[in-house]
Amino acid sequence: MASRLQFGVLGLVAVSSVYGLLASCTDDTPELIKVAKPDTGTVDDTGVVVTPKFTPAGCNYTTTPPKIEGFPDFEKHEDAVGPTPDLRYVRRGIGGNTDKASTGYADPSTSFVVGWQSDAATKASRMRFGEAADKLDKTQDGFSYLVQQDRLKSGPAEGVRFHEVHLCGLTPGRTYYYQVGGGPSGKEVWSPVYSLTTAPVKGTTDKVLFGIAGDSRDADGRSTQPTWGAIAKRLKNAGVGMTITTGDSVLFGYNQDLWDIWSKATGDAGTSVFFAMSLGNHESEFIRNYGHLLMPTSGTEHSERYGSFDWGPVHFIMIDDFFGVVSPSADDTGTYKTELLAWLDKDLGKANENRAAVPWIVTFHHHPMYSSTTQKERAAERTKVKEAFQALFDKHHVNLDVAGHDHFYERNNPIKGDKADPTGTTYLIDAAAGAPAYSTTTDNPFSAKIQKYQDKDPAAYEGIYTIVTADTASFKLTTYTMQSAASGSSPADDKVLESVDFAK
Ligand SMILES: [Fe+2]
Numbered sequence: 418m419a420s421r422l423q424f425g426v427l428g429l430v431a432v433s434s435v436y437g438l439l440a441s442c443t444d445d446t447p448e449l450i451k452v453a454k455p456d457t458g459t460v461d462d463t464g465v466v467v468t469p470k471f472t473p474a475g476c477n478y479t480t481t482p483p484k485i486e487g488f489p490d491f492e493k494h495e496d497a498v499g500p501t502p503d504l505r506y507v508r509r510g511i512g513g514n515t516d517k518a519s520t521g522y523a524d525p526s527t528s529f530v531v532g533w534q535s536d537a538a539t540k541a542s543r544m545r546f547g548e549a550a551d552k553l554d555k556t557q558d559g560f561s562y563l564v565q566q567d568r569l570k571s572g573p574a575e576g577v578r579f580h581e582v583h584l585c586g587l588t589p590g591r592t593y594y595y596q597v598g599g600g601p602s603g604k605e606v607w608s609p610v611y612s613l614t615t616a617p618v619k620g621t622t623d624k625v626l627f628g629i630a631g632d633s634r635d636a637d638g639r640s641t642q643p644t645w646g647a648i649a650k651r652l653k654n655a656g657v658g659m660t661i662t663t664g665d666s667v668l669f670g671y672n673q674d675l676w677d678i679w680s681k682a683t684g685d686a687g688t689s690v691f692f693a694m695s696l697g698n699h700e701s702e703f704i705r706n707y708g709h710l711l712m713p714t715s716g717t718e719h720s721e722r723y724g725s726f727d728w729g730p731v732h733f734i735m736i737d738d739f740f741g742v743v744s745p746s747a748d749d750t751g752t753y754k755t756e757l758l759a760w761l762d763k764d765l766g767k768a769n770e771n772r773a774a775v776p777w778i779v780t781f782h783h784h785p786m787y788s789s790t791t792q793k794e795r796a797a798e799r800t801k802v803k804e805a806f807q808a809l810f811d812k813h814h815v816n817l818d819v820a821g822h823d824h825f826y827e828r829n830n831p832i833k834g835d836k837a838d839p840t841g842t843t844y845l846i847d848a849a850a851g852a853p854a855y856s857t858t859t860d861n862p863f864s865a866k867i868q869k870y871q872d873k874d875p876a877a878y879e880g881i882y883t884i885v886t887a888d889t890a891s892f893k894l895t896t897y898t899m900q901s902a903a904s905g906s907s908p909a910d911d912k913v914l915e916s917v918d919f920a921k
Pocket residue numbers: 632665697821822823824852
């Protein structure tokens with residue numbers, strides 16, 4: 418087994434020219450591209466670094482990016498479009514700021530974010546919206562920033578412009594119609610009209626649906642990610658408003674071409690389903706991740722690496738568990754893990770006190786704590802994640818913890834401390850949305866259900882995903898095996914692998 422650095426070198430060569438080299442070494446982390454972290458933003462006339470920030474009109478928070486090399490300043494909406502304007506990959510996100518000093522806690526029941534990409538010269542970042550498709554009678558302006566081509570020359574030569582518009586003060590559980598674009602009068606360019614529904618009112622007793630899927634990356638960066646596309650479409654058609662994903666969405670997070678494949682596969686599902694994405698070891702630390710995540714900001718240099726929000730009766734917490742945790746060396750300053758754990762303890766504590774209104778707590782991140790993978794070297798990763806998080810999960814009674822990384826589906830019996838305990842946390846691995854299948858052992862004593870996918874058997878499943886139905890009194894997880902990515906379009910076309918009711 419080669420070292421990580423050697424894998425990184427192969428990855429670099431492979432992405433720039435020879436994809437074939439990747440086939441046998443795709444699962445290690447592309448650490449070669451790790452860079453020193455200068456301050457984010459541009460330098461003003463006096464030499465002071467200006468951190469990009471934006472306060473959306475009508476919102477009570479400021480959004481900022483993480484400190485990542487080469488992060489350009491934000492540019493406010495301008496009535497400018499390029500010679501051949503190209504608006505692409507419109508996607509739903511959420512805003513908010515989980516910083517303790519901010520009052521702008523992320524609230525998807527009254528706000529949403531729309532992000533999209535364009536050619537470099539199109540600086541129009543405007544949304545038209547309303548409560549009917551033919552009556553987009555309101556507008557909101559946002560910001561954009563230009564991400565240059567990296568040294569591997571992925572994406573268009575002129576770079577990619579990422580746009581965001583944040584909207585606040587909306588009505589919970591309401592369907593909004595919107596389109597994005599703008600430009601000089603007479604030369605305006607607009608996307609098609611899309612729609613989405615805000616999360617239900619806080620404290621609702623209504624049922625909500627959310628999806629779970631992970632590891633959509635393919636083996637070598639050459640496919641069109643058909644498994645992921647088919648799962649995303651099914652989740653949209655099932656009426657899911659949000660889906661948590663467990664990382665490794667793409668093979669290399671620094672590569673725009675791979676993100677474009679992911680965005681194309683996600684398709685229109687991304688305009689109505691909020692994909693709440695955590696970062697995997699294949700993505701950590703790259704500027705493009707920030708453009709694709711559309712998650713709440715944290716108000717610190719580690720913005721969008723962690724965050725939380727309520728969606729109906731569920732409190733969700735997203736964690737980047739690679740940066741500074743599984744890979745301490747990735748964090749040059751060594752501040753991330755400390756900051757994260759202090760925040761997590763506080764956030765979980767608050768959520769635990771709020772059980773009467775929001776009774777369920779779900780955490781999601783990339784590296785599992787309990788797994789039946791045959792890859793022995795991953796035991797060390799599990800130990801690091803367990804040491805960082807499990808005591809906090811036990812203390813605050815997390816109901817469900819979802820991870821990816823080991824490419825199969827596995828549900829563990831609830832665990833507390835080092836024992837199976839019905840009052841403990843259920844640890845789930847949902848990592849079967851396109852990444853190469855892994856083999857499994859029988860030596861995980863906590864394993865309650867395990868399902869491999871993409872077996873050599875032509876009848877094997879092409880993907881696995883989960884839909885949770887929850888209200889204040891119940892929480893039911895239903896996992897589907899997708900027989901064919903090429904046919905079918907809803908969960909009704911798939912088989913139920915298992916259905917599990919959670920106890921409060
Ligand atoms: Fe993975």
